[in-house]
Amino acid sequence: MIASVGSAIGDPLADPLLRRAFLEIALLGIAGGALGCWVVFHKLSYSAESLAHGMLPGLVLASLAGLPLLLGGAAGIFVAAAGVALAGRVPGIGRDTAVAVVVTTLFGLGALLALSPATPAGLQGILFGDPLGVSDTDLALAAGLVLATLLVLRLLHGRLLIVGFDRSAARALGVSAGVVDLALLALLALALLVAVQGLGNLLVVAVLIAPPAAARQVTRRMGAMLAASAAIAVVSGVAGLYLSYYAHTAAGASVAGALLAALVLLSAVRALSRARVSVRGPAPSTG
Amino acid sequence: MRDRGAVSGTALVRVDGLVAGYGETVALRDATFAVHAGERVAVLGPNGGGKTTLFRVLLGELDAREGSVAVPRCAVVPQTERSRLDFPVSALDVALMGAVSRLPWWRRPGRAERRAAVEALAAVGLGDRADTTFGDLSGGQRQRVLVARALVQDAPVILLDEPFTGLDSPSAEQLEQLLASLAAEGRALLIATHDVGQARRWDRVLCVNRRQVAFGEPEEVLRREVLEETYGAAIVTLPEACEAIVPPHHHHHGDHA
Numbered sequence: 320m321i322a323s324v325g326s327a328i329g330d331p332l333a334d335p336l337l338r339r340a341f342l343e344i345a346l347l348g349i350a351g352g353a354l355g356c357w358v359v360f361h362k363l364s365y366s367a368e369s370l371a372h373g374m375l376p377g378l379v380l381a382s383l384a385g386l387p388l389l390l391g392g393a394a395g396i397f398v399a400a401a402g403v404a405l406a407g408r409v410p411g412i413g414r415d416t417a418v419a420v421v422v423t424t425l426f427g428l429g430a431l432l433a434l435s436p437a438t439p440a441g442l443q444g445i446l447f448g449d450p451l452g453v454s455d456t457d458l459a460l461a462a463g464l465v466l467a468t469l470l471v472l473r474l475l476h477g478r479l480l481i482v483g484f485d486r487s488a489a490r491a492l493g494v495s496a497g498v499v500d501l502a503l504l505a506l507l508a509l510a511l512l513v514a515v516q517g518l519g520n521l522l523v524v525a526v527l528i529a530p531p532a533a534a535r536q537v538t539r540r541m542g543a544m545l546a547a548s549a550a551i552a553v554v555s556g557v558a559g560l561y562l563s564y565y566a567h568t569a570a571g572a573s574v575a576g577a578l579l580a581a582l583v584l585l586s587a588v589r590a591l592s593r594a595r596v597s598v599r600g601p602a603p604s605t606g
Numbered sequence: 607m608r609d610r611g612a613v614s615g616t617a618l619v620r621v622d623g624l625v626a627g628y629g630e631t632v633a634l635r636d637a638t639f640a641v642h643a644g645e646r647v648a649v650l651g652p653n654g655g656g657k658t659t660l661f662r663v664l665l666g667e668l669d670a671r672e673g674s675v676a677v678p679r680c681a682v683v684p685q686t687e688r689s690r691l692d693f694p695v696s697a698l699d700v701a702l703m704g705a706v707s708r709l710p711w712w713r714r715p716g717r718a719e720r721r722a723a724v725e726a727l728a729a730v731g732l733g734d735r736a737d738t739t740f741g742d743l744s745g746g747q748r749q750r751v752l753v754a755r756a757l758v759q760d761a762p763v764i765l766l767d768e769p770f771t772g773l774d775s776p777s778a779e780q781l782e783q784l785l786a787s788l789a790a791e792g793r794a795l796l797i798a799t800h801d802v803g804q805a806r807r808w809d810r811v812l813c814v815n816r817r818q819v820a821f822g823e824p825e826e827v828l829r830r831e832v833l834e835e836t837y838g839a840a841i842v843t844l845p846e847a848c849e850a851i852v853p854p855h856h857h858h859h860g861d862h863a
Contacts, residue, residue: 493707
């Protein structure tokens, strides 16, 4: 029994492609899980989704031109951000609508380019991710992302707390909300650029949003939430790869599915434990 | 003109001929007053009357268009409704936020700052609540945590934006005692409020309605004519209390003028 479990766990690791995929997903899980907590609590989930989808034309054009995806993605994010900033200035539209109009337009343009006859094979990987196809450069970039994310989040921890907790009081507490927003958005853009290779344009947001939402079900302190979110992202990401290996499902989609399954599972556990508490009677008042 | 730190005489805050506003709009003009160490000053005025504008100028968030402002470092206690109750922070985390402005950007709060935050929570009577999630505290306790955060900032002047809004009587009484003890320690407190009865118990009253209507001791300022000029004809008098009060529709949040 133990031998067969060991074999089930060990077999995929014998494949060098899968070993790299496990490492890539683990690295993206650490960076995405930790960064995602701040994305969720600074209410940037919609921005993350928008930036990810808005960079599609850049990714497709880079693929068509044979350029590095990172370059195309960076240009795509820049164009999306500039488009949102410009559209937001049009009177009577409103910021949310401006984001929706620009991102839908860019995503449509990306889909149009992706469906052209000149599109090279492998474009599916851009949309749905291809963790099995990561290169040494991708792994190095993911490791760099982890270091940059953990360093910036550690340095900005107090300031991120202040701006997220009460933006209106930030200035009086010696914190520039604009600088903090900019740093967080820059880190978010970097994470999307690096993670898009492994998880794809359509699924990359899963690693930023699902783990923190799941971690929120088990702890109510930011420090613990950062650690729990990163752990949930790594464990469920690795579980997704095992699922892909044994069920012969698409790797990127399996990882995204496992991340979301962790959220559903932990939400259900919390709901059950709450129901038990309410059956036992109300908790004592906090005064 | 603004002068941080150089305050003449014993006044901690000195405002002279202040005019301030946003874009084309003048939100406050003709403000001239001084606040001394140990004084509690009630800032009375309708929504849009210029209370928040005055606080923003004192905090250095908004420049004076005319006049001069001499004020040392200020801490602010905002309305608790502006804080996010779903945010994963404890009372200690919130109190520690007061230390950030005193640290270089690369340094995280250490043992000394943590000790200061614990002491500040103890000073506001919440020493045993340090680990409680902010959103789980009662309204009065949350307000006191924000006062503790201001204490960690260690500023000689504290600005409080309608701190009694939404508090029940015992909590309001507890907060008022806390403010009295802070003033007794030599801090100057400017407290935006709509409660005329409360303002009567403090040291000075500043009435504003897009301009300074009056400033002085409560018995000079809190007269019907001044309150009518401050709040318009909306004030009412309770016969049994013999006291002008401001009707409830003036008590709402989001006053940014």
